[in-house]
Amino acid sequence: MAAHILLLVLLSLTSTLIHAYDPSPLQDICVADLKSAVFVNGRVCKDPKLAKADDFFFEGLDKPGNTSNNVGSAVTTVFVDQMAGLNTLGISLVRIDYAPYGETSPHTHPRATEILTVLEGTLYVGFVLSNQNNNTLISKVLNKGDVFVFPIGLIHFQANIGHIPAIAIAAFNSQNPGIITIANSVFGSNPPISDKVLAKAFQVDKKVIDYLEAQFWVNP
Structure with a gap:
């Protein structure tokens, strides 16, 4: 009986994933x-x-x-x-x-x-x-x-x-x-993400982040 219940639960989860659009x-x-x-x-x-x-x-x-x-x-x-x-x-x-x-x-x-x-x-x-x-x-x-x-x-x-x-x-x-454009979201968010956070995340100098955040980001 427990096996049948488990199977039904798994099928239910699978159905949910299939229709998750x-x-x-x-x-x-x-x-x-x-x-x-x-x-x-x-x-x-x-x-x-x-x-x-x-x-x-x-x-x-x-x-x-x-x-x-x-x-x-x-x-x-x-x-x-x-x-x-x-x-x-x-x-x-x-x-x-x-x-x-x-x-x-x-x-x-x-x-x-x-x-x-x-x-x-x-x-x-x-x-x-x-x-x-x-x-x-x-x-x-x-x-x-x-x-x-x-x-x-x-x-x-x-x-x-x-x-x-x-x-x-x-x-x-x-x-x-x-659509989420990676560069726009990371460097062009409003308000901007802290340049200290991004500098650490990308392992670059803060000046690099400041430069990137100053660009005009185009949405495709």
Whole structure:
């Protein structure tokens, strides 16, 4: 009997982990009411009778983003804020444009796994496993038509290693995957993290931290 109870508990925990992403919808559609001031985990639904085709439509993903910034990349998002009909569907995507030798700096998505497809150019991509797995780097050079997946929550990056612009499309299993850019978060937090704390953490002189904190950090 005890073995059966233990098995049920383990299955319950496994089920919880499997569904620990965006919750499954409980109705046909839940178009986000983007004007609602109510805070919920996700977005408030508007009356389904008021839904229209434009709630499930986005145009402009064919247009390149402006990559004239410090990191040489631009991300065009199609999240729930851009397509209200994505609400509760647990999916979204982005277009990423890279200038020659541009990159998306090391970052994480706390709520989603990312799968990336290269449309043009050559990218060097990778992600880093956690401390318990020796911070192993898993990396690959991708060409047009190649696909790579970045597991949820792990630090990852993409860099254009070609002398021509590159384009990729990435999809996420969340309507709002979130992004934490490592350099921005550590050196560009508001208010700043103590430079003494960071100097000790990175084992560098405090002047190095002061210099890094003084930079203009670009969100990808």
